Amino acid sequence: MTTTQSLPHWNMDVVYPGLQSPEFAQGFAAAVADIDALVQLFDTSHVQKQDNLAVDAALVKTFETVIERYNSVQERVLTLAVYISCFVSTNSRDEVAQARDSELENSLVKLSQLDTRFTAWLGSLDVEQLIAQSAVANAHAYALRRAKAQSLHMMSPAEEALAAELTSSAGLAWSRLHSNITSQLNVPLELDGQTQQVPMSMVRNQASSTDREARRRAYEAELAAWKTVAMPLAQALNSIKGEVNTLARKRQWESALDVSLFANSIDRQTLDAMLSAARASFPHFRRYLQAKAQALKVPKLAWYDIVAPLGSNERVWEYGDAERFIVEQFGTFSERLSNYAARAFSEGWIDAEPRPGKRDGAYCTPLRKDESRVFTNYKASFDGVSTLAHELGHGYHNLNLAERTAIQRSLPMTLAETASIFCETIINHAAMKDAEPQERLAILEASIQGACQVVVDITSRFLFEQNVFEQRKQRELSVEELNELMLQAQRDTYGDGLDEQTLHPYMWAVKGHYYISDLSFYNYPYMFGLLFGLGLYAQYQQNPETFKQGYDELLSSTGLADAAALAARFGIDLRSEAFWAASLDIVRQDIDAFCELVQSQA
Template identity: 25%
Template sequence: MKDEKIIFKKREDIPVEYTWDLKSMYKDEKEWEEDLKVAVKKAEEFLNYRGKIGESGETLFSALRDRDKIYRIISKVYSYASMKLDEDTRVGESQALLDKALRAYVQIEERLSFVVPEILQIDRETLEAYYEEKEELKLYKHHLDDILRQKSHVLSAKEEKLLAQMGEIANSPQQIYSMLNNADIKFPTIKDEEGNKIEITQSNFIPLMESKNRNVRKAAFEGLYHTYENFKNTYTQTLNGNIKKNIFNAKVRNYNSSIEASLDRNNIPISVYENLINSIHNNLNSMYKYMDIRKRALGVDELHMYDLYTPIVKDVEFNVPYEEGKQLILKGLHPLGEEYLNVVKEGFENRWIDVYENPGKRSGAYSGGAYDSNPYILTNYHNTLDSVFTVAHEMGHSIHSYFSKKNQPFIYAGYSIFVAEVASTANEALLLDYMLKNIEDDEKKLYLLNHYLEQFRTTVYRQTMFAEFEKIIYEYVENGGALTADYLCDTYKKLNEKYYGPNIVVDDEIAIEWARIPHFYYNYYVFQYATGFSAAISISQQILEEGEVAVKRYINFLKSGSSDYPINVLKAAGVDMTTEEPVNSALEVFGKLVDEMDRLI
C-alpha cells in the first residue's frame, strides 16, 4: 500500500490483519451481555457487606477481593463497548452498547460506594492488627494507606452514594462533546496538492497541515477552524459544564481548588504543575529562536500558524507503508532488549492494532484494553513519519499495560496518568535516536532533527500552554467569572502569542483551537504530557548510555503499575520529578537542538 492517504470507504473493506481482534475479548454480544449481568448481580450481592467492612481482617479482605472481582468484570465490559463504538461512532447499536455499559458502571459504583467510607472508620491501630490476623490483607496495604491519606476528602456513605448516582449525568458534557466532535461535525472539502477534492477530517487534518503546498495548509487550517467557530457557543457550554462539575466535586470533597483535588488523587504536589509552567516561561527564547529558524527555512515573509507542522527541509519525503513502519519500530526499540521486543512482536502479530481510517471511526490514536484482555491500539495510519511515531508511542502505552497486568494484581495493575506518557515517549525518543544514527543523508537528518524539535514543541511547550490555559480558566470560574466563547478565545490567543513569540503571525483562527482539544475534559491531564516527556528523555538517555543496567531499572518501572505512588515509582527508575531538573534538562536539550538546526539551515 503506497498511497499516503489510506481511507477505506467501508470498514469491511479493510483486510482483517489490519483490524484489532475484539473477539478475543468477547466472541459475541451474548457473551458480553452475560458478563454485564454477572457484574451487576455481584454488585447487588456485595450489599451484604454494608455495615460490616471493618468487623475483622477476614471480612475486610473478602470485601476488597470481591470488589476487585466486580470491577475486573465491568471494566472489561465497558472497555469492549467503548472500543466497539470507536470502530464506527455512527452505529446506533454500538452507541446503545456503550450506554448500557456506562449505566451498569454507574449502578455498580453506587452499590459499592460504601466501601471507602467504612474503611475510613477503621483506625490505624486496628488496621495493623488486621494485617497480623489476616496475612493476605497485606496485599492491600498500599491501597488502604492511600485511602486513609485522603480521609478528610471522603464523604459519608450516604453522600458518596448520592455522588455515585450522579455519575451518569456528570459524564454528559464529555459524552456530548465526543459525539459532536467525532460523529456530527462536518468539515468542508478542499483541494489537495494534486488538485483533487478531499474532505477535511479529524484524522487527515495534521497530514494536510504537513503538506508542502502552503495553499493546502491554509485552506485546511481555515476550513477546520471556521467550522469550529460556527459551533463556538456549544463548545463553550460543554466545556463550561465539565469545569463546573469538577469544581463542584472539589468543593464537596473539601479541597481548596479543582487543581488540588485532581493532583491529590495521585499524591502529586501542586508545585510540580507550577514549576513546569515557570520552567517553560524561563525558556521561551529557545522557542522564539526556533520560530525564526522555521520562518527563514520556509522562505516566507510572514510565518503563520498553518506553517507550524510542515517539514522545513525541502524535497525530503518519508513515505513509510505500515509494514515497513513496523520493522523500523522494532529496530529503533532494540536497545530495550529481548523481553521488551518479544511483547512488541506479539502485538504486531496478534491483531492488537486497528490500523486504518474508515468513515465514522474515532479520530486520533490511543491504547486501551482491560485487565483480562490484550492491550489494544487504535490509530489512523497514513504512511507518514508521524504515523510511524504514533504507533511507536501507543505501543509504549500498551507494553506498559502488558507488563503491569502480568506482574501486578488487579488492584495495582493500572498506572497513574502522571507516569502514563513516560513509556510512550521513551519509545519515540529511542526510535528517533536510531533513525538519526542510521541515516547518512544530511537533508534527512535535518528533517529528523526538525521532527524531534516538533516533539518538544508539541509535547512540552504546547501541552504546557494547554495546562496554563486550563489553570487560568478554572481559576477564573472558581473566582466567580462566567465563561463565554469570547473569553476563552481571547485567553487562548494571548497564550499562543506568549508561547510562540514575535516571529510568527498568530492568526485569529487559532483562538478557537481549544474547542478541538478533547483533553480539556480530562481534568488537569495535559501537564503530564510535558512532565512525562521530560522523564522519558532522561530515561531514554540512561538506556542508551548505561545499557542493560538502565534497561533492567526501566523494565521494573513498567512492571510496577500503581504499587507505589507515581513520584516514587519514577524515582526508582532514576528520575526525580519533585525537582525542576528533569524539565530543565529537557529544555536544555531543546535549546541545543535549536542551535544545531540554526547551524545547519
C-alpha cells in the same frame, strides 16, 4: 501525507464475535450480574463509612473477601467496557455500540458508588493495622493509604452516591456530546480542485501537507467548522468545569488543581519546579520555530505551519516500513520489547486507518491482562511512525502491569507516559543514525516538534484550563471569552515564535481532554511524562545494562508507589528544578543541532 498501503482495523473478535452476538449478550449480562452481586456483598459486609472500626480477624477476613471480588469484577468490566468503546471510537455512527455503551454506563455508576463506599470504609479504620495483619492488604498498601487520604475529602455517603448516579447525565453526557459532535463533523474542503465533505480528522491531517496553500485552506476550513458547533461545545465545557468546581468545593479541596495533583500522585512543589523549568525553555523553542520558518522560507510560522514537513523530499513511511522498523529498533533495547511489538502487529491489535466516524488522535487501552488495543490515524510520515511507537510503548507498560490486580494497575497519568516516551525516543534516535542530511533534518524536526507540543502547547492548555476553572466560579463563559482565553494562553507561551494573526482560538473545542470531568488538567501530566521519560533515557544511555535490570520492574510498580518514590529508585529528585532542566537540555541540544542544519542549508 497519505499511504498507498491498506491500513489495518483492529481485531475484536477474540473477545466476542460482535456486539449483536449471543456471546456478547451473555458476557454483558454476566458483567452486570457480577456488579449486582458485588453490591450485595458490600451490603451484607457493611462496606461503608462507619465509626471506630476495630481491625480484628473478622474484619481482615471480610476485607480480603471484598477486595478479591472487587478486583475480579473490575477485570471483567474493564474488558467489556473497552470492547464496546473500541467500536464507538472507530465509528461514532454505530448506533448499536452507542446503545450498549449507554446501557453499560448504568452499571458502571453502581461500580463507581461501590468504589466510593470502599474508600469511605477504609477511611473508617486503621489501615496500617490492616496492612500489618493481612498479606493481601500489604500487597495493596499504597492504594489503601491513598484511599485513607482521599476519605478525608468525601462528602456524606448519600451525597457521594447521588454524585455518582448523576454522572451519566452530567459530566459523562457532556463528554459524549463532544465526542459525537467532533467525530461526526464533516467539513467542506477543497481537495484536488474540488470541494468535498470530509471528516474533521482528515482536515486536521492536512496540517502535515507539504503544500502550504493546502494547509492554509484546511486551517481556515477547520476554524469555520468549529465555529458552527462552538455553542453546544461551549455549553458542554461550561457544564463540566462547573460540575468539577462544585464537587471540589463540596469535598473540601482548595481547587480543581489540587484534586488533579492528588490523582496524579505529585505535589504542587513538583508541578511548580517542572513548569518553571518549562518556562525557562521557551526561548529555545521559539528559536526552533523561527528556524523552521526559515527552512520553510516563510517570514514567520503560522499555526498551520507547526506540523508541516520540511521540504518535499521527506521519506514516505509506509505502514509496513513502520512495522519492520519499530520491531527491529525495539530489539536494540530488549527481545521482550521487540516480541511485544511483533505480537501487536501480527495479532491485529492496531486500528490505523482514518475514516468517517472515527475519532481523531491516537491512544492505547488495555483490553485484558497482557493484551492491549492501539488506536491511531496513521500518516505515512516519520511522525506517524513515532506516534505508533509511542502508543505501543503504552501497550508495553500494560504488559508489565499484566500480573498485577486491577487495583494495583491503577496508575496516575504522570507515570502513564513513562514507557511511551521511552519507546518513542528509541525510535527517534535510531532513525537519526543513518539518515541523509535532509531526512535527518526532518526526523530531528519531528522530535522537537513533539517536544514543543508537550512543553509549550501543553503549558498553553494548562494556563487556559486554569483560567477557565477560576472564571467559571463566577459564571459561564461565552464562546468569545473561551476563544480569547485560548488565544492569550497561546500568546503567552509561543510568543514571537508564531504569527499572532494565525493562532487557533478553537483549540478548546478540538481537545477532548477538556471534556473529561474526572480527569481535569489532562495536560501537564504529558509534560511530566516526556521529561521523566527523557531523564530515564539519559540514564539508560549512561549505563544500559544496569538500567535494563530495573526498568520492567519500574513499569510494573507504577501503581504501587507515588512518582517521587519511584523516581528515587534512579536517584531522581522530582522537586528539584534541576532535574527538569536537565531533561529539557536534551531537547535544547536537538534544537541547537536543528538550527545549525537549517543554517547550513540556507
